[in-house]
Amino acid sequence: MGKVAVLGAGSWGTALAIVLADNGHEVGLWAHRKELADEINEKRTNDKYLQGISIPEQIVADIELSAVVKDADDIILVVPTKAIREVCQNLNQVIDRKVTITHASKGIEPETYKRVSEIVREEMAEELYDDVVVLSGPSHAEEVSLRQPTTVTVSAERLEVAERVQDLFINRQFRVYTSPDIVGVELGGALKNIIALGAGISDGLGYGDNAKAALITRGLAEIARLGTSMGANPLTFSGLTGIGDLIVTCTSSHSRNWRAGYKLGQGHDLEEVLEQMGMVVEGVRTTKAAYQLSQTQKVEMPITGGIYRILFDSEDPRDVVDQLMTRIRRHEMEDLTNILDEHMNE
Structure with a gap:
């Protein structure tokens, strides 16, 4: 078993490091703060992000990026989307061999509308990596770290690289599928955070399960509309990285996007x-990017637009819900038919 470098010692980065350690890998874990690295190495805990979880001895944390990536054949990026460019620029200076880069970050960059894999390819020197893989799916870090059954998907331009990363992570509790649709896998993982904010807002307003079911279902239609306009396979959104991730993120208090939305609804x-969250809420930044992108692509995304107005125009959540409920009537199957027709005619 070789060494794997995991960059990002938050809840998801730590949980993935635990999966890798369980599979027998030596794991270098890059932490931003010395206090956190010391806690992981000395106490075998990461109580801010994964309270009550014991961290395996095979995981060694460090604040020095060069030490973490030294001798590693695989680098797993689990930092916030806004930090991806800077981290990749720094990686160019410290990588000592050709590596495979896998990212597990879920977001879209505002203004450029780049997916994370596109940002990585833009910033990394080509001779330093063989491919960029995305890992995504319905996966709360808290449950993964407890070894509860979880299923995710990996995708890359080259299937053999995706299959190697599949082998890196897969075990009895952590099942990994492969997909050829890297665009759909990334967009599903990023855009569902917007709908999770909306689900939290709905719950914070005191609306019931009927409203949330409608939000999730119509939110999926928006994700598929924007995704297919960018080249994704619409069938991807009916899988783990689409409806699967959407359900788990919209219905659980583990989801920081749901929790943020709940507070907004209150x-x-x-x-x-x-400020209260104390952690990155990717859905906020992604809402801005998706809203801008929907205007550019001329894709109708009323729920995303409503959440954008709540976040950035300080509109009252109840007024936004009223506006959504009184929109012009339409046929439910219209969206699905249009999406599939466009895909089949490409």
Whole structure:
């Protein structure tokens, strides 16, 4: 078993490091703060992000990027989307061999509308990596770290590389599928965070399961519309990285996007919510990117637009829900038919 470098010692990075350690790999874990690295190495805990979880001895944390990636054949990026460019630029200076880069970050960059794999390819020197793999799916870090059954998907341009990363992670509790649709896998993982914010807002307003079921279903239609306009296979959104990830993120208090939305629905303003969370809420940044992208692509995304107005125009959540409920009537199957027709005619 070789060494794997995991960059990002938050909840998801730590959980993935635990999976790799369980599979017999030596794991270098890059932490941003010395206090966190010391806690992981000395106490075998990461209580801020994964309270009560014991971290295996095979995981060694460090704040020095060069030490973490030294001798590693695989690098797993689990940092916030906004940090991807800087981390990749720094990797160019410290990688000592050709590696496979896998990212497990879920977001889209505002203004450029780049997916994470596109950002990595833009910033990394081509001679330093063989391919960029995305890992995504319905996977709360808290449950993964407890070795509860979880299923995810990996995707890359080259199937053999995706299959190698599949072998890296797969075990009895952590099942990994492969997909050829890297665009759909990335977009499903990123865009579902917007709908999770909406689900939290709905719950915070005190609306019931009927409203949330409608939000999830119509939210999926928006994800598929935008995704297919960018080249994704619409069938991807009916899989783990589409409806699977959407369900788990919209219905669980483990989801930081749901929790942030819940506070917004209760009347807290965005700045206050983000300060209380103390962790990155990817859905906020992705909402801005997706809203901008929908305008550019001329794709109708009323739910995303409504959440954008709540986040960035300070509109009242109840007013936004009223606006959504009184939109012009239409046929439910219209979206699905149009999406499939466009895909079949490509």
